[in-house]
Amino acid sequence: MALPQRDRTRPIADSHVFDLRLSWKGYRINKLCNSLSEAANRDAYRADEEAYMTRFGLSDDQKALVRRRQHLFPAQAGRGHRQRPLRHGRADARRKLRGLPGHPQRQGSGLTWDASSQA
Amino acid sequence: MGRIIAGIGTSHVPSIGAAYDRGKQATPAWRPLFDAYVPVREWLEELKPDVAIMVYNDHGADFFFDKYPTFAVGASDRYDIADEGFGVRPLPPIDGHLEFSQHLCESLVYDEFDLTVCQEMRVEHGFLVPMHLCFDHTPGWNVAAVPLAVNVLQHPLPTARRCYRLGQAIRRAVESYPADLRVVVLGTGGMSHQLTGPHFGKMDKDWDQDFLDQIEHDPDSLCELTHQTLMERYGAEGIELIMWLVMRGALSGRARRVHRHYYAPMTTGMGLITLEEPV
Numbered sequence: 479m480a481l482p483q484r485d486r487t488r489p490i491a492d493s494h495v496f497d498l499r500l501s502w503k504g505y506r507i508n509k510l511c512n513s514l515s516e517a518a519n520r521d522a523y524r525a526d527e528e529a530y531m532t533r534f535g536l537s538d539d540q541k542a543l544v545r546r547r548q549h550l551f552p553a554q555a556g557r558g559h560r561q562r563p564l565r566h567g568r569a570d571a572r573r574k575l576r577g578l579p580g581h582p583q584r585q586g587s588g589l590t591w592d593a594s595s596q597a
Numbered sequence: 598m599g600r601i602i603a604g605i606g607t608s609h610v611p612s613i614g615a616a617y618d619r620g621k622q623a624t625p626a627w628r629p630l631f632d633a634y635v636p637v638r639e640w641l642e643e644l645k646p647d648v649a650i651m652v653y654n655d656h657g658a659d660f661f662f663d664k665y666p667t668f669a670v671g672a673s674d675r676y677d678i679a680d681e682g683f684g685v686r687p688l689p690p691i692d693g694h695l696e697f698s699q700h701l702c703e704s705l706v707y708d709e710f711d712l713t714v715c716q717e718m719r720v721e722h723g724f725l726v727p728m729h730l731c732f733d734h735t736p737g738w739n740v741a742a743v744p745l746a747v748n749v750l751q752h753p754l755p756t757a758r759r760c761y762r763l764g765q766a767i768r769r770a771v772e773s774y775p776a777d778l779r780v781v782v783l784g785t786g787g788m789s790h791q792l793t794g795p796h797f798g799k800m801d802k803d804w805d806q807d808f809l810d811q812i813e814h815d816p817d818s819l820c821e822l823t824h825q826t827l828m829e830r831y832g833a834e835g836i837e838l839i840m841w842l843v844m845r846g847a848l849s850g851r852a853r854r855v856h857r858h859y860y861a862p863m864t865t866g867m868g869l870i871t872l873e874e875p876v
Contacts, residue, residue, distance in 0.1 A: 483756060483824040490828045493794025497752035501662050512657045515680050 507543070510534040599697070599774030601767075602644055602781060602874055603855075604848040605637070605731060606812060606841040608867040609653060609785040611681075611722040617729055618686060626862060633858035633869055634730045640855060640871065641731060642739075646781040648694045649732070649742045650701075650767060651724050652843040653785045654749045656681070658721035666713035667755055668763065670705065671744040672698040679719035689734050691720060694741040697778060701743060704770035710763055718744055727785045740781075749786065749837040757827065758820040760839045764846020771847075784844030788859075788866035791832030798864040804830040805859060805866040808838060812870060813854050816845040835866075848872050 484495065494500060501508070510531065513519045523530045531541045613630065616622070622631040658679035660666065676691040702714050724744055733739045745767075748754055755763075764782070771780045788805040791797065808831070811819050819842060827836045852872040860867045 481756075481823065483753065485825045488825065488829070490825075490833045491791045491794050491796040491799060493791070493796070493833060495752055495828065495833055496750060496793075501751050505662065508657075508662060512661050514682050515658060517680065517684070520682075 506535045506537075507540045510536060510544075599771040599776070599778040599780055600874075601771050601847055601849075602646060602779045603641075604844045604852065604872045605727070605781065605783045606809075606844055606868065606870045607727050607730060607783065607785055608787055608865065608869070609723045609726040610863075610865050610867060611656075611726065612863070613726045613730070613867075614686065614722045617726075629860050629862075630867055631730075633856070633860070637731055637856055637869070637871060638733065640873075641781070644779070644781070644873070646740055646779045648697055648778060648780050649728075649740045650745055650780060650782045650847075651720075651727060651742050651785065652745045652747060652783060652840045653720075653723035653727070654837060654840065655721060655746050656723060656750070659719040660746065662751060665748055665751055666746065667748045668710060669713040669715050669718075669744075669746040670698065670702055671718045672702050672714050673716050673718060676724075676742070676744060677719045678725065679721040681721050686725065688725060688729065689737055691724075691728070691744075692738055692741045694743060694778075696776075697741075697774060698743050700774050701767070701770045704773055705763075705766050708766040708769060710766055715744075718746075720744055723785060727783050731783070745843070747840050747843065749840060752824070754824060754836065754839070756824070757822050757839045757842055760842040761816060761820045761846040764843040764848075767843070767847045768849075782844045782847040784841035786837030786840045787831060787835050788838060788861075788868040789831040789835040790865035792834050792864070799832060800861050800864070800866045801830060801832075802859070802861055802866060805861070805868055808841075809857060809859065809868055809870055812841055812845055813857075813872070816842060845872075849874060851875050 513534070514523060527544075528541075531544060536544070616624075616627045617631075621627045658681050660669070671693060672695070674693045674695040676693055678685050678688050678690060702712060705712055723746075724742075728734075728738070728742065747760065767782065771778070788808060789800045789802075791799040808819070824836060827839065831838055852874050854870060855873050856869060856871040858869040
């Protein structure tokens with residue numbers, strides 16, 4: 479067995495590490511955010527945000543996060559642990575969404591999401 | 598024959614790119630950062646590298662989690678600038694070095710690094726920020742480049758030791774290149790930062806300074822660290838410092854440090870170190 483690289487009993491900075499479990503959970507919302515690297519997709523998103531989210535198969539909870547411009551896409555409570563999505567909904571999705579009309583610039587504390595407040 | 602002449606470890610924080618594009622190099626907040634690279638550019642002008650191997654990570658600009666390679670190397674004569682969500686930055690496309698790239702890919706794979714070889718690749722801030730900090734681009738870039746992307750986003754990541762060994766294999770590849778070629782290797786990312794959870798913005802200046810010490814004098818001590826320890830020191834995102842170990846592995850034990858700088862005014866420790874091989 480290879481040397482373990484992580485100790486899941488010791489969370490990093492009271493948060494979550496973006497691994498395959500989280501990546502799978504956040505996959506659709508990450509895929510939507512990632513698509514916004516294309517100008518044509520940004521136009522489509524602007525034109526009909528709801529349809530765009532449906533096209534990417536977002537769950538109702540995920541859609542609500544996008545509507546709230548909750549750019550760090552906080553975890554949803556569930557079965558005793560939190561789904562923390564996209565770490566790269568973190569910077570990258572956030573930056574992509576930020577460039578769109580109707581998306582407030584979230585700076586400073588606005589970027590800070592306290593997991594405990596969302597559970 | 599090819600020769601590694603220098604190595605650079607540098608942060609690639611995206612806000613550096615935004616500040617650069619908006620001409621903020623001389624503002625009080627940014628001046629200490631940008632000024633530190635002036636002597637680096639002058640030094641590189643004198644060293645005249647032919648090729649820069651840029652070890653960086655793609656943040657979803659060209660690769661996505663549908664297929665995310667652990668190590669990916671460019672094998673093209675040109676790399677376009679990626680759109681990271683705001684449109685394409687006003688930078689000229691990157692000149693590749695096709696023949697050397699192809700040699701590098703062959704050498705690394707036969708050296709048992711199972712790479713993803715990319716004949717098209719668009720590069721983003723992880724690559725571009727170090728490029729425009731270290732090299733001139735008016736009107737074109739004054740160096741050719743080879744992008745080498747490392748997965749530091751989606752665990753499982755390559756180990757610190759693996760990154761160092763990749764650097765050693767890069768050195769063997771360069772030294773087996775049949776033509777004269779002067780190569781500089783850049784390891785990018787970090788330093789400490791934590792971008793998720795209640796401790797957003799947490800940095801650790803002491804551990805960052807320690808990393809700068811160790812990467813120069815005792816990289817082996819860093820190779821022994823697990824991802825857990827690295828993240829406890831540098832933050833979940835600060836683990837991307839393992840890319841500096843690729844650079845260090847490509848340099849010899851005789852390389853001497855030329856520049857060192859550290860600045861941490863915002864949410865990420867911004868570090869810089871340069872190493873030069875003896876002639």
